[in-house]
Amino acid sequence: MQPIRSERTRKVASSSWDASDHPVQQDDTDHTLSQAGAIESDRTTQQMACHCGCLRPPAGFCAECNQLICEVCYARCSGCNKPIGPCHYVKSQDRTGRVLVECRSCNGARKRKSLITGLWRGIASLVIDFEDER
Numbered sequence: 001m002q003p004i005r006s007e008r009t010r011k012v013a014s015s016s017w018d019a020s021d022h023p024v025q026q027d028d029t030d031h032t033l034s035q036a037g038a039i040e041s042d043r044t045t046q047q048m049a050c051h052c053g054c055l056r057p058p059a060g061f062c063a064e065c066n067q068l069i070c071e072v073c074y075a076r077c078s079g080c081n082k083p084i085g086p087c088h089y090v091k092s093q094d095r096t097g098r099v100l101v102e103c104r105s106c107n108g109a110r111k112r113k114s115l116i117t118g119l120w121r122g123i124a125s126l127v128i129d130f131e132d133e134r
Contacts, residue, residue: 004039005031013068015061022068023048024058052086064088064103079106 011025026046034040047055051067059074061067062085069085076083078100090107092100102110 003030003032007031013058013061015066020066022061024068062088075101077101077103077106079103079110 007027007029009027010023011027012021013024014021025048027043028046029041029043032040032042049055050058050070050073051062051065052069052073054070054073056070056072058068059071060069060083062069063082064084065088067085067087069083073086074083075085075089077089079102082103084101084103088103089101090104092102092107092110094100100107100110
């Protein structure tokens with residue numbers, strides 16, 4: 001039968017980075033008349049996948065690529081605290097063994113600082129006796 005009325009509802013998440021809308025969910029409802037003259041409704045709900053590939057509820061946008069990330073994959077950089085998705089974060093460990101989630105720029109800065117500190121300690125240890133702080 002031909003629909004006598006159709007409804008479409010879209011749920012979107014608005015990005016604060018560029019004011020664009022990203023679809024999250026879409027509901028379609030078609031109302032038709034049956035052979036007996038009754039009104040029949042057929043509703044279809046389509047859940048859109050986040051950029052990370054998950055169908056979980058969205059938590060926010062990645063600051064690097066401005067894509068919608070689900071609540072499980074969403075993280076904040078431990079260095080600069082900006083929101084990042086799994087396509088842009090690097091997991092590493094500090095000297096104490098704590099797992100760090102960092103953006104690529106903060107991860108590079110931490111590695112450079114660690115390298116320079118290690119070189120300085122290596123050169124200075126020829127003259128100065130350091131007590132191990134670990």
